[in-house]
Amino acid sequence: MRKENYVDIFKQHLKTSVRKLHLGRKWVFQMDNDPKHTSKVVAKWLKDNNVKVLEWPSQNPIEHLRVELKKWVRARIPTNLTQLHQLCQEEWAKIHPTYCGKLVEGYPKCLTQVKQIKGNATKY
Structure with missing residues (x-):
């Protein structure tokens, strides 16, 4: 998967998933430290869309x-x-x-x- 595909998944599914899971407004997204997940493109999309991301050390x-x-x-x-x-x-x-x-x-x-x-x- 490429970083652009990851952003497309967010665009298509993140808000819907949050609604279906009844997470309300105070949820935090968790992902691993795969380079495509931590890329500038992904970080910008998450920031632009006010998605709070849990800091997660790569050693877990x-x-x-x-x-x-x-x-x-x-x-x-x-x-x-x-x-x-x-x-x-x-x-x-x-x-x-x-x-x-x-x-x-x-x-x-x-x-x-x-x-x-x-x-x-x-x-x-």
Whole structure:
């Protein structure tokens, strides 16, 4: 996906989703730090449309899980999009809740380190 596609998704769906979810006026949007999400084009659209965005360090449990999932799927060498989708679902289903729990338990230590090094990359 390109950053322009991301903005198009906002234009088409963000306000509708906020209404359908009954979020009212005081909601905060959360996204990861993917370069297309943090691009100037996206940041400008969000600012121009008064969308408050949650500051989110790139080192977080969701990112760690995404990286691991990508590694597990890549190791199975999908050969087409259908197989890629299937392998993603299979690998996702194998993730045990205790694995996610460990990622979350380690997050305070990670945040402390991120804060100490002012948002730069950590070993986490």
